[in-house]
Amino acid sequence: MDTFPKCSVCHQELTLKGPVPYLLPCLHALCGTCVTSPAGGVISCSTCQREVNLTETSLQKDAVRQKEIFHLTVKHRTTEPLCTNDDDGNQAVCWCQECEEFLCEYCQNMHSSVKVSRNHAVHNFGDITPTKLENKTNCSIHERYPLDLFDKSCNMCICCQCRRGEHADHEVCYLDEAAEGVTQRIEQHGKDLSALLSRQQTHLQSIRQETQLTNRTQDTLRKTIEHTFRSLRSHLDQREKELLIDLESQTRETKATLHALETSCEEHHARCTDISGYIRKCFLYASTSVLVQLETTVEGMTRICLETASPETHDVPEAVFNINGLSKLKSDMSGFGNITTLKEDSEGGTSEDKQTQTDDDYLADLEQKHEMELAKLESKKDKNCQVALETIDRLQTLIGFTTGGCVHLLKTGVADRRMVLHCVHLKYDKDRANLAWVHINTEGDLVNRKSDTRPAGEGRLKKYSGTCSTAPLPRAGCPQYWEMKSRVSLDETLPWGWVILEVGVCREEQRDVYWIGGRPGSYSLTVAHCPTHGGICRMTWKEWECVLHQPDTLPNTAGASHTLHYGVVYDDARKKIVFIDVKENKVMSTLGNVDSSQPLWPMLGVYSQPGPTVIMTLVVGRDINMTEEKKAMIVKALSSW
Structure with missing residues (x-):
């Protein structure tokens, strides 16, 4: 929160004396210089890569960041503000909230002695907080009257004189009441984003743990492979190289998958963090009228984050080194060793391999076994065996099942069509x-x-x-x-x-x-x-x-x-x-x-x-x-x- 915001196009730091910041639809900042300088009227936000056509989009000044810049300046750069009362170039030491002016020591004393400004709220730089920057805004039409009402029909802030004029027949409420409702809704957006960020953090941690596990598995398998081949070096040099290359290839694919998942999740996490951070700034710096104006934009960006949330599950196979057949190694040298995943249930695989078998794989194995049984039973038809005929009918029904979509066994090990969930x-x-x-x-x-658009076509x-x-x-x-x-x-x-x-x-x-x-x-x-x-x-x-x-x-x-x-x-x-x-x-x-x-x-x-x-x-x-x-x-x- 103590970092000065930057323009999302030119990356220049936004300062108190610099160009006025504007608010992009993605809630990132744009300086006043970049607002008037883009070629073709189109700018691209470097933070989220969203393009905005400035000729078609009306940008509002970023009142939240303006107050943020003001607060950070008087907090960290106290020598920068100069007295604005007489423009005498003296260094300012305080701020008059009602006059909205910086004052030097001389002007501060004069300000306190004049009857008109004697009771103004004057704050030393060290005492200024975001809440002390709040100041009621007067109506641009009736300058003496504050904007203390909200016209629901026109969706705008008005004063009491506006209420008596062209807004007389409209549905109007007090601005504080409207702001209270907006505050509650924006707070809910913040809570939704916080929950999403928490899930994303858990998902990122899970991906990183999988990456570490993959690295540990790779190291463990490398040692196992090297130890196995050292004892048979004279016979296995060539095969060892082939398996290590295979391991490296499969591990590279796994890491690439995890890296892609991590990158995608980090990008979405960063986008949500930006919006969540801006919501927090809104509660620190935004006035009630600005809150009302920001609601639609904040809600839109929050909905985009929630609707484009990345999947929170991932399926990364773990590699294992199968060394079954070691006793026949010398005679079966050309086919010894392979790198498989735990999900592959190869002949002679470990018990851990079989425990991770999916329902689709299990059903496929059942069907393969049933096909073998079917072939045996078909050969017994001439014996007129009733049991054989019933079993053939049951297996044919199962094997004929169409597996479009995804298949699950409702009861593991039960080869019954009625227990297959499609x-x-x-x-x-x-x-x-x-x-x-x-x-x-x-x-x-x-x-x-x-x-x-309604394309032509019959049958709708x-x-x-x-x-x-x-x-x-x-x-x-x-x-x-x-x-x-x-x-x-x-x-x-x-x-x-x-x-x-x-x-x-x-x-x-x-x-x-x-x-x-x-x-x-x-x-x-x-x-x-x-x-x-x-x-x-x-x-x-x-x-x-x-x-x-x-x-x-x-x-x-x-x-x-x-x-x-x-x-x-x-x-x-x-x-x-x-x-x-x-x-x-x-x-x-x-x-x-x-x-x-x-x-x-x-x-x-x-x-x-x-x-x-x-x-x-x-x-x-x-x-x-x-x-x-x-x-x-x-x-x-x-x-x-």
Whole structure:
């Protein structure tokens, strides 16, 4: 906080006597010189590489940094300020808050003796704090009156005379009240960024620990390899070189991956740190009117940080040196030794290798073993063995399973198709999205705002506020699973009966209705304002009937933001659909006797336009964090009731 800010373009230090600082949309500083000098009117912020067209963007003076520069100057460079009262060139020793002037010793004495300024608040440099720099701003139109009101309709500060004039019919409140609300919202932005920074710090530490572990593993394996080959040097010189090269190559790839992850996370961390630091400065230096003006910019940059957060998990394989076959080394010299990862389950691998085996690998191994058994059983068909025929049928069913997306075994070691969970790779059908109410943004998320452009094309939904998947759910004979994460921002309290979002499945003929809940052949979860409870509730629908009503899903509070994370399990073999609250880690409802005689289409809807902002992200395939606890919860829901 004691470092003077610099211009993000020319990198010159911003000083009290230098050019006035301006605020870029990314919350970084730009000096007054660079504002008027860019070629073509476009500048690039060197801190975050964001380009700004100054001919299209109106920049405001950075009042926060102006006060920061003033405070740092009187704190650390006390000989720099000169008396501004008579411009006599004398060194200033104090500051008059009301006159906003530096005073030398002579002018200070005169200032205190004159009746008009005798009671002014004069501060010595050593006593000045950010709170003592606060000074009410007068209206630019009615210069004698302070800006102590805020016009919500015009989104601007006004005085009492403005209130009687052209702002008479507008919704007006006291500036302190408006600033209090803005302060609370900006404080929440600061808390959100602090939480994100904490997670990023943990993620960075984890990456660095993995890097250290990789280095230690490399050192350990190098010693093991060298010790092994020293005893067989006359036979293994050439092979040793090949393996060391292989080890170096694999380690280099691992380090490159970790370095790329670390660099990406550090860049995002630095960006968030800058914005978080500026928020702290706002509370030190910004006046109430400046806080009100800054809210939209701070909220926008905070949302960008939160929405572009880097993934907090990484998957880096660890190398191991396999020395099985040492007793046959002399006879098997050409094939001895290899560098593998712990995830590879090669023949004769260590027990640690097998413990890290993934579900996909395990299923592949099962299928390979079953293919061998199948070949043996096929040869016994002529014996008319009933057991053999039943086993052949079971194995053929398993081997014929399509593994598009991601596969997990709900019960390890059970080669049963009904215990294979398929995380399907659903996609939004962009060609059917109802562009009159929703659109799919550049990040691939479904947003409850109409599209700016409406490309021509037949087949778009006309009533449903959302879209469907690109294809119906397959009749896989095993549970299928997908998730959706929705960010809901309530700009104001949700009115009576308004719907926020809907997820579920329905028949093809029910896809283009206002909402699928309560329709034949439809099964859905709806989040909406409930007339019965007066709050926002979750309602589970099975065809015509609302089978479950859960009140108080989230508080109906203006200015609040919430994240809803739900999962859906569809099991055509058991005729069940399960809705899961991923954040609370619990099953919300299980619907039985699902009619799957016709193909069922996943439906995803976002509502309340205009009003709350709803952004729905599909979480599918390998992006799903499938924990053992989640598996157990799914097994229990499908096995019971």
